[in-house]
Each structure stands twice: as structure tokens, then as C-alpha cells.
Amino acid sequence: MERLECQWCHAQNPPETRSCEHCGAPLDRANLVSDSGWREAPRLRDMAKFQFSNSTCQVEGELVPVAEINLSPGDGVIFEHHTMLWKDESVPVGVYPLGGGLKRSLGGMPYVVTQAGGPGRIAFSRDAAGEIVTLVLHPSMELDAREHAFLAASHSVRYSFERIKGLTNILHGGSGMYLDRFVTAGEPGIVLLHGYGNVFERALGPGEKILVEPGGYLYKDSSVNMQAVQLNVRTGLFSRGMYMAEMTGPGRVGIQSMYHHHASE
Amino acid sequence: MTTTPAPGAAQATTYVCRYCRLPSDASGTSCPSCGAPVDVRAAVSDSGWVEQPAVRDMAKIQFGQSYCQVEGTLVPTADFGLAPGDGVIYSHHTLLWAGTGTHLEAWSQGSFFTRTYAGMPLVLMRASGPGHVALSEDRPGEVIVLPIPPGRGFLVREHAFLAASDGVDYTWQNAPVWLQTRSGDDTEYEYPIGPYIDLFVARSGRPGLLLLHSPGNLFVRDLTPGQAILVQPGAWVYADTSVSFGLHAEYPASGGFLWGSYEYRTVWLRLQGPGRVAVRSIFEKPERYSGLVASSGMTSHRW
Numbered sequence: 187m188e189r190l191e192c193q194w195c196h197a198q199n200p201p202e203t204r205s206c207e208h209c210g211a212p213l214d215r216a217n218l219v220s221d222s223g224w225r226e227a228p229r230l231r232d233m234a235k236f237q238f239s240n241s242t243c244q245v246e247g248e249l250v251p252v253a254e255i256n257l258s259p260g261d262g263v264i265f266e267h268h269t270m271l272w273k274d275e276s277v278p279v280g281v282y283p284l285g286g287g288l289k290r291s292l293g294g295m296p297y298v299v300t301q302a303g304g305p306g307r308i309a310f311s312r313d314a315a316g317e318i319v320t321l322v323l324h325p326s327m328e329l330d331a332r333e334h335a336f337l338a339a340s341h342s343v344r345y346s347f348e349r350i351k352g353l354t355n356i357l358h359g360g361s362g363m364y365l366d367r368f369v370t371a372g373e374p375g376i377v378l379l380h381g382y383g384n385v386f387e388r389a390l391g392p393g394e395k396i397l398v399e400p401g402g403y404l405y406k407d408s409s410v411n412m413q414a415v416q417l418n419v420r421t422g423l424f425s426r427g428m429y430m431a432e433m434t435g436p437g438r439v440g441i442q443s444m445y446h447h448h449a450s451e
Numbered sequence: 452m453t454t455t456p457a458p459g460a461a462q463a464t465t466y467v468c469r470y471c472r473l474p475s476d477a478s479g480t481s482c483p484s485c486g487a488p489v490d491v492r493a494a495v496s497d498s499g500w501v502e503q504p505a506v507r508d509m510a511k512i513q514f515g516q517s518y519c520q521v522e523g524t525l526v527p528t529a530d531f532g533l534a535p536g537d538g539v540i541y542s543h544h545t546l547l548w549a550g551t552g553t554h555l556e557a558w559s560q561g562s563f564f565t566r567t568y569a570g571m572p573l574v575l576m577r578a579s580g581p582g583h584v585a586l587s588e589d590r591p592g593e594v595i596v597l598p599i600p601p602g603r604g605f606l607v608r609e610h611a612f613l614a615a616s617d618g619v620d621y622t623w624q625n626a627p628v629w630l631q632t633r634s635g636d637d638t639e640y641e642y643p644i645g646p647y648i649d650l651f652v653a654r655s656g657r658p659g660l661l662l663l664h665s666p667g668n669l670f671v672r673d674l675t676p677g678q679a680i681l682v683q684p685g686a687w688v689y690a691d692t693s694v695s696f697g698l699h700a701e702y703p704a705s706g707g708f709l710w711g712s713y714e715y716r717t718v719w720l721r722l723q724g725p726g727r728v729a730v731r732s733i734f735e736k737p738e739r740y741s742g743l744v745a746s747s748g749m750t751s752h753r754w
Contacts, residue, residue, distance in 0.1 A: 246502055247668030248668065252668070252732045270683065278704065313734065315733075
């Protein structure tokens with residue numbers, strides 16, 4: 187039987203499907219890839235719906251899209267509590283067990299991460315125009331995301347955080363003190379990120395490097411090494427260095443086109 | 452996804468616009484009363500929220516002898532073509548441009564002190580025709596056009612107001628929800644939807660036109676009598692005057708740790724029908740409201 191492969195998450199879909207059933211990416215639109223190799227993340231069609239476990243996610247709106255999740259009994263999502271837009275009164279919420287509360291607090295991250303369980307509906311959105319990126323994690327995958335960029339993740343994804351190593355990286359890296367880390371074990375899962383502006387992705391080969399504005403970094407495979415490097419930019423008599431995030435492959439790197447630092451960060 | 456065809460767009464010459472609820476002419480591409488496109492399917496989420504469609508670029512809305520043309524899609528501009536004797540009120544910071552012949556004047560209403568205290572525009576402006584005046588806000592979003600039948604009105608979040616026609620009375624009232632917090636000897640009042648909410652009522656015998664700017668996308672739903680929904684206080688935009696407001700605190704299950712339940716209590720705005728409510732997808736980061744000692748009446752639930 188003929189199947190349609192999603193060019194974003196590579197899942198197989200039945201013919202005549204307009205949006206991928208696993209990530210919501212439109213299946214009837216060509217990939218947009220720049221000459222330099224950046225691929226634009228698929229703009230999810232308004233009201234597109236996709237499935238994870240026995241639950242569904244519907245993406246609503248286009249300027250500041252909302253991820254509305256209809257949780258089945260036994261399913262759940264984890265999220266930072268301030269991204270909740272609305273919920274059914276009956277949906278239970280609880281604290282996601284997580285170590286390192288003091289470190290997180292010092293790093294300006296939420297003290298705890300929250301989880302909600304089915305059955306019922308809960309919806310999430312962020313504080314600036316942008317787009318939702320659905321990252322499907324196959325079993326045994328690791329993904330790092332910019333702190334506060336994560337909108338929600340399915341309950342099968344293990345969430346933790348990694349301290350960014352090196353004083354230079356912390357002081358000049360522009361990505362905060364921590365990275366959110368999402369890991370899958372035996373089950374697949376999804377991570378929903380909100381990127382400000384448009385989101386672009388590039389796959390780096392082993393040893394391949396790219397310099398990224400630190401505020402533009404959104405996510406990366408954990409196999410990608412991120413290091414703050416100083417560029418010597420001379421302006422007349424004064425010399426002042428500027429810092430960029432040097433990404434070294436192998437792996438995917440995702441960036442957002444609107445990268446000023448918002449009040450929420 | 453649930454989609455429903457535009458009501459009678461192809462078959463009939465009149466229909467009731469699903470967004471402004473007024474009889475309208477289906478021969479055009481936009482509702483002449485609110486600018487909503489008539490030839491697109493409604494986007495309705497499975498849970499029942501209707502996404503307000505963006506006013507089509509360059510769509511025109513008629514009111515009295517004047518009209519408003521909405522221009523642009525990211526940060527749309529409301530460009531008013533005012534007939535002689537017609538006018539609109541607006542806040543001066545939204546003025547984008549005006550024709551040289553358009554008469555602009557200060558329009559003052561209500562208590563100087565309370566408006567200053569609330570951080571609201573001290574003096575509103577009124578533009579009167581003949582001539583053009585154009586208004587826009589400072590964030591990507593949508594212009595929401597609400598025709599108001601005579602004698603009816605809307606409760607609106609403060610600072611969402613873009614313009615209102617001459618036939619609309621603009622007043623405000625104390626916010627129906629508030630919290631009192633205490634830290635040491637300091638007692639403060641907190642207002643999750645702001646200290647005041649705007650009330651726009653069309654004078655009896657005369658319809659009015661109200662324009663709001665909503666950052667992000669806007670979603671609308673009709674609540675039946677007694678039906679309630681929990682929304683982020685910062686996301687509420689407008690409601691029928693029949694909708695009641697309350698607060699609801701929710702404490703996540705934390706395995707007995709106080710920090711989990713206290714710091715991460717979510718304070719929701721509880722909207723209860725009957726009536727229409729609208730929320731936007733963009734909202735400010737919610738406050739934690741620590742040291743809560745009193746409120747306007749808040750229900751709570753501990754998971």
C-alpha cells in the first residue's frame with residue numbers, strides 16, 4: 187500500500203493525508219530550503235491535528251499558535267506552568283519530580299515543572315509571535331532546547347536539564363545557564379517548542395561548524411557541541427569582541443529568526 | 452478539526468454573520484458589519500473555540516455614513532474614512548496618520564484621578580470628518596471589529612481598545628476580581644485582569660462600532676448558562692455583559708512538599724455563562740500572588 191512519508195519527522199502516513207498524523211507538518215507543501223542549507227520548519231496548518239500515544243494535539247492560530255491537547259486517560263504532558271492558556275477544570279495537575287531545585291532557582295528557571303494527566307483538555311501558548319515546532323523523538327534520542335522555549339512534552343519523554351559548561355559559555359553564550367534536555371528511553375515521544383519568529387533547521391555533518399547568534403539558538407541534538415567563541419570586531423580605536431555560539435556537528439541545529447531577549451527569559 | 456461551511460455564502464444574499472451575529476449581505480467577500488470573511492470555512496477547535504478570522508486585507512466596514520478599511524495583516528491598521536459630522540474616539544498613542552482636513556480634538560471623560568491611577572489614557576482623542584484617520588497598535592495581532600446593537604454592550608480588558616464610533620458610550624468599572632496580598636507590614640491589592648475593565652454600550656436607538664486590537668490570535672466561544680471555563684487572566688479580551696467573573700486557585704499535587712503547592716499555585720480566571728467570551732493566545736507571564744490574605748471570592752482545588 188502506498189504511504190506518504192513526512193519530510194519533517196519521516197513518519198509514514200496514509201495517502202490523501204494533508205497533515206502528518208505524527209507531527210502535524212503539511213504533507214502537500216514542498217520543503218523550503220535556502221541555498222545555504224537551512225530548512226524552514228513546516229508551518230503547521232491552522233487546526234492541524236496529530237496524535238501521540240492515545241492523545242491528540244490540535245494547533246490553533248497562526249500568529250501566536252495555541253497547542254490544545256486532548257489527553258486520554260493514562261496519558262499526560264509536562265510543561266512549565268506559565269505556558270498554560272486554559273484547561274478543563276477536571277484535568278489534574280501535579281509537580282513533575284525533578285532534582286536540583288536550588289540550581290534551577292539560581293539559574294532563573296522554574297523551580298518545578300508541572301504535569302497534567304488525562305482525561306481532558308489543556309492548552310498552551312507563549313508570549314510572542316512565532317511558530318510551534320513539533321519534534322518527534324524516537325526511542326533512545328536526546329534533544330537539547332533553549333531554556334523556556336519548551337511548550338509541552340509528552341509523558342513518555344524524560345525531562346531534565348544540563349548546566350552549560352564553562353564560564354565563557356555562561357557569561358557570553360547568551361543561552362542562559364542551563365539547557366533543557368529531553369530524553370526518550372523505550373518509547374517514542376514528542377516535544378513541542380515555541381520559536382519566536384520563524385524557525386529554521388540545519389543538519390550538520392561530523393565536525394561541520396556553524397556560528398549562530400546565541401539568542402537565536404532554539405534546539406539541537408545533544409550530539410551537537412555548543413561553545414561560545416569570541417570574534418574580534420574592531421571599531422576604530424576601540425576593539426570589542428562579540429560572542430557567537432559555535433555549533434559543531436554531527437546533528438541538527440534549530441534557530442529562531444526573532445532573537446531579542448524577551449521579558450520572560 | 453470541525454469545519455462548517457460559511458452560512459449560505461453561495462446560496463443566499465443575506466445571512467447572519469457567525470462572528471458579529473448581525474444580518475449581512477453574502478454577495479461580497481467580507482461581512483460589511485465586521486469585516487469577517489464570508490467565503491471561508493469557520494475554524495473551530497474540537498473543544499469548541501471558534502478562531503476569529505483575520506479581517507481580510509483592505510476589507511471595508513460601514514458604519515453610519517462612514518467606513519473603516521482594515522489594511523495589513525501582521526499589525527493591521529484601521530483607516531477611517533469619516534463623513535461630515537461622524538467621529539471616532541481613540542487613544543492618542545494609537546494614532547498612525549491623519550488627513551490634514553480631519554478635525555482632531557481632545558475628548559475627556561470620567562474621573563481624572565481614577566484614570567491616572569489606573570494607568571489609562573488621561574485624555575482620549577476624537578477625530579471627526581470629513582477626512583481620514585488611521586490607527587494601529589504596537590504588536591502583531593488582529594483588529595477585532597464588534598458592531599454593537601442599540602442598548603447592548605461589551606466588557607473589555609483595559610488597553611485592548613482601539614477605537615469606537617460616536618454612538619458608543621465608553622465608561623469603565625472596577626475589576627470584578629482582585630486579590631489582597633501581604634508581605635510583612637505591606638498589604639497590596641493585585642488585579643489579575645487589571646484594576647478596571649472597560650464597558651462599551653451603544654446608546655439606545657443607535658448602533659455603535661467598537662474596534663479592539665488583540666495581540667496574537669483570538670478565540671471566541673459561547674458559554675451556556677452556568678457553563679464555566681478556566682482561562683489565564685492575562686488572556687481574557689472581552690465578554691458579553693451577562694458573563695460572570697471569578698477566580699479559581701489550583702494547587703498541583705506535589706507529594707506533600709509545600710513549595711510545590713504554594714509557589715506553583717495557578718490562579719485562573721473563571722468565566723461563567725451565559726454569554727460570549729474571547730481569549731487571545733498571547734498573555735503575560737502570570738503572577739504568583741504570594742502571601743494571599745483576601746480576595747474578591749476565590750474557589751480553590753488541591754490535586
